Amino acid sequence: MAIDDYLRSLRDRDWQRLESGTLRLALVGLGWWTREQAIPAIESAAFCETTVAVSDSQEKAADVVAGTDRLETAITYEEFVAGNATDEYDAVYICTPNARHLPYAVAAADHGKAVLCEKPIEATQQRAEELVTATEDVPLMIAYRMQTDPQVRRLRELIADGAIGDPVVVHGHMGQQLLDVVSGSPDQWRLDPELAGYGATVMDLGIYPLNTARFVLDADPVSVTAQMHSENEAFRDVPDQHAAFTIQFDDGTYAACTASQNAYRSGQLRIVGTEGELRLEPTFLGESPQQLTLRSFDGRTAEIDDGRRDVFGDEMTEEFDYFADRVLREEPLSPDGEHALVDMRTLAAIYEAAETGREISVT
Amino acid sequence: MAIDDYLRSLRDRDWQRLESGTLRLALVGLGWWTREQAIPAIESAAFCETTVAVSDSQEKAADVVAGTDRLETAITYEEFVAGNATDEYDAVYICTPNARHLPYAVAAADHGKAVLCEKPIEATQQRAEELVTATEDVPLMIAYRMQTDPQVRRLRELIADGAIGDPVVVHGHMGQQLLDVVSGSPDQWRLDPELAGYGATVMDLGIYPLNTARFVLDADPVSVTAQMHSENEAFRDVPDQHAAFTIQFDDGTYAACTASQNAYRSGQLRIVGTEGELRLEPTFLGESPQQLTLRSFDGRTAEIDDGRRDVFGDEMTEEFDYFADRVLREEPLSPDGEHALVDMRTLAAIYEAAETGREISVT
Numbered sequence: 001m002a003i004d005d006y007l008r009s010l011r012d013r014d015w016q017r018l019e020s021g022t023l024r025l026a027l028v029g030l031g032w033w034t035r036e037q038a039i040p041a042i043e044s045a046a047f048c049e050t051t052v053a054v055s056d057s058q059e060k061a062a063d064v065v066a067g068t069d070r071l072e073t074a075i076t077y078e079e080f081v082a083g084n085a086t087d088e089y090d091a092v093y094i095c096t097p098n099a100r101h102l103p104y105a106v107a108a109a110d111h112g113k114a115v116l117c118e119k120p121i122e123a124t125q126q127r128a129e130e131l132v133t134a135t136e137d138v139p140l141m142i143a144y145r146m147q148t149d150p151q152v153r154r155l156r157e158l159i160a161d162g163a164i165g166d167p168v169v170v171h172g173h174m175g176q177q178l179l180d181v182v183s184g185s186p187d188q189w190r191l192d193p194e195l196a197g198y199g200a201t202v203m204d205l206g207i208y209p210l211n212t213a214r215f216v217l218d219a220d221p222v223s224v225t226a227q228m229h230s231e232n233e234a235f236r237d238v239p240d241q242h243a244a245f246t247i248q249f250d251d252g253t254y255a256a257c258t259a260s261q262n263a264y265r266s267g268q269l270r271i272v273g274t275e276g277e278l279r280l281e282p283t284f285l286g287e288s289p290q291q292l293t294l295r296s297f298d299g300r301t302a303e304i305d306d307g308r309r310d311v312f313g314d315e316m317t318e319e320f321d322y323f324a325d326r327v328l329r330e331e332p333l334s335p336d337g338e339h340a341l342v343d344m345r346t347l348a349a350i351y352e353a354a355e356t357g358r359e360i361s362v363t
Numbered sequence: 364m365a366i367d368d369y370l371r372s373l374r375d376r377d378w379q380r381l382e383s384g385t386l387r388l389a390l391v392g393l394g395w396w397t398r399e400q401a402i403p404a405i406e407s408a409a410f411c412e413t414t415v416a417v418s419d420s421q422e423k424a425a426d427v428v429a430g431t432d433r434l435e436t437a438i439t440y441e442e443f444v445a446g447n448a449t450d451e452y453d454a455v456y457i458c459t460p461n462a463r464h465l466p467y468a469v470a471a472a473d474h475g476k477a478v479l480c481e482k483p484i485e486a487t488q489q490r491a492e493e494l495v496t497a498t499e500d501v502p503l504m505i506a507y508r509m510q511t512d513p514q515v516r517r518l519r520e521l522i523a524d525g526a527i528g529d530p531v532v533v534h535g536h537m538g539q540q541l542l543d544v545v546s547g548s549p550d551q552w553r554l555d556p557e558l559a560g561y562g563a564t565v566m567d568l569g570i571y572p573l574n575t576a577r578f579v580l581d582a583d584p585v586s587v588t589a590q591m592h593s594e595n596e597a598f599r600d601v602p603d604q605h606a607a608f609t610i611q612f613d614d615g616t617y618a619a620c621t622a623s624q625n626a627y628r629s630g631q632l633r634i635v636g637t638e639g640e641l642r643l644e645p646t647f648l649g650e651s652p653q654q655l656t657l658r659s660f661d662g663r664t665a666e667i668d669d670g671r672r673d674v675f676g677d678e679m680t681e682e683f684d685y686f687a688d689r690v691l692r693e694e695p696l697s698p699d700g701e702h703a704l705v706d707m708r709t710l711a712a713i714y715e716a717a718e719t720g721r722e723i724s725v726t
Contacts, residue, residue, distance in 0.1 A: 225588035359720035
C-alpha cells in the first residue's frame, strides 16, 4: 500500500464488522482512569454503554452514578461478586489494582459475563494463569489500549508490508512523575507490591513498549536482560523506580527499553529496519499530536499527524467498540488471555534478570 | 544560561585559546575516512596542516599526495616506524584498522610526536593499556569526533545547567549497512577479529552512544548487560551483526543502546531527565541538519538547527583544531588515553555480558 493510501485510511476501523448493537458494561473499580478516561470514552462509543458502577462502597459508586447520564446502578464489590444486578450488564471492565483483577474476573466469569481487564492482566504470573483458566468459558480481552490506536495499527501494517525492510531494533521508553500523577490519590497502590506485583514501573509503564513492540513486530520475546533500582523513599518497597531492559524477539529483533516512574512525562517508540525506520512520538501517554514518522532507504520521509487531539479518549473508545464488536458477534478477540500470559512471563523474566544479573529465557 | 544565549553561542569554540600557530600532521593510514573526511577537514582547519602521508606502499601514499595541495611527503609504514621524515611533522593522526593503532602509536611516541588516534583506541583492552603506557611521554588524544561537535558540547552544558533536571535514562542507536559502505574496499577489516578486536558493531558503532553518553552525562559506566548475534555469512567471524546493551552509570542513569552493521543508516541520542528531555537526531553519521530538541517540564520546546550542512567535516575540523590548540600550547587534552581505557573496559564488558548472559561490572 502506498503512503497516500495509508494517509487516507489512517482512521479506518479495519476491525469493525458490527452494524448495530449495544454492549452494557459494568465498570469494576472507579479510580481516576475509570472516571476521567473510561466513562467519557464509552459515552463516545458506538456499541457500548455503561449501566453499572462497582466500587468498595455504595457511596462512592453512587457518587459516580450521580455524575453521569447513562449509569443507573451503583453496587459494591461484595454485591458484584454476589451476583447483584447481573441482568443489567453483559460485560465488565476491570480497572482495579493489579492484584484485584483475579477475584472480579472470576466473579464475572461465574456470572457468564465477558471481561475486559486492564493491563497487566494480574500481579504475578501465577495469578495471571489462574485468571485465564477461570475465564476460559467467557470472552477475555486485555485493555492494552495501544493495539486499537489507529496509528499503531497502521505502523504494524507498514512493517508487515516491508516499508522498513526487516526490523532490526526497537527503542521504547515510557516515563512519568508517578508521585505527581497520583498525589493524594489511592493510586499509590502501584508502590505496594501486594497490590502491584513484581514492581511499580516495568509492570505499569515498561509493559507499553514491550506489548506494543510485540504487536507491531508480530513477534514474541525469547530472552531478556535488565537493570533497575530505586533510590527515593517512596519507592522503598519496589525494585524499579527506574529500569532499563533489552528483549530479543523470536524474529531476531532486539528491543532496548527504559521506564521510569520518576521522570519527565515522555513516551517514544522507534523501529529501525534494514531499509528504513518508523517513529511514533510522543506516544503511550495520550499526548497529541502523536506523530508517526517514516524514513526509508530511498530518502522518502513522511510525518503523519492524524488530527486527533484526545488520543487517550480515542484509543479507549476504539478499544471498547472493538471489544463490543467481537463480544456481540461472538467472535474471537485479541489481545486475549494467552497473549497476556506472554507479557506476564516476560515481565517476570525482566524482574528476575535484574535481580539475578542474568539473561533470562522467556518460556 | 537562557535558551537564547545557547542559540547565539551555538558554534562558539569554547575551548579555543590559541591565536596562531600550525601543527604539522602525518596521516597514518589512507583509507576512505582519511582521504574523504580527514584531509578536507584539515584543509579547513585554522591550526593544522597535513605534511606527510603514510601507507602500506609508497605508491598508495604518493597517489594521495599527488591529489592534494599541501601534502608533500609520501612514506611507507616501515619508513614511518624507522623514523623517516620526522622533521616534517609534529604529530600523527592514526586511522588504521584498530589492531594497527598500537605499533604506530609506539613509533610516534618514540619519535616524540603527539598522537591523535581513531576510536576505539585499540582492538583489545590489553593492547589499549599497552598503547597508553607507551605514549605516556607524548600528548595522546582519541578521535571520538562527537566531543568536539558544538551541538554535543551545548547538550552537555544544558544537562550540567539542569535544563532537564537530573538525567534518568539515555537512548542511543547507531546503524548502517556496512557491506554497502565498504563494498570492495579494504575496510572489511571490521569483520576480521584479528584487526577489529572483540567484534564488528559495538566496537565501531556502539562506541558512539557509549562515549557520547559518558561525555554529556559527565559520568562513567558501572555495569552492563548485552545481547548480540550475527546471522549473515559475512558476519560469521564476529558476534555482533546486531547488538543491544544497557549501561548503568555512576550517577544512576541508565543507557539503553543498540547498534547494527546491517540496518538502515540512522543515529539518535536522547536523554530523559526528571524535568525534561533532550534529543539529538539524526546524529553520529554526519547527516544534516543535525537537530537538537529540548522539551522541558514547563512546556518549553526548542528545536535547534545550527545551520551546518557538512557535519562530519565540521566535527573533524573542530577536532583537529582542538588537538592543535592543546598540543601547541602544551596543555592537557581530552579525551585522553585514560578516558579511552574506560571505553575499552566497557566494550570488553559488553562483549563478555553477551557471551556469558551475565551483567558485568566495569572495573
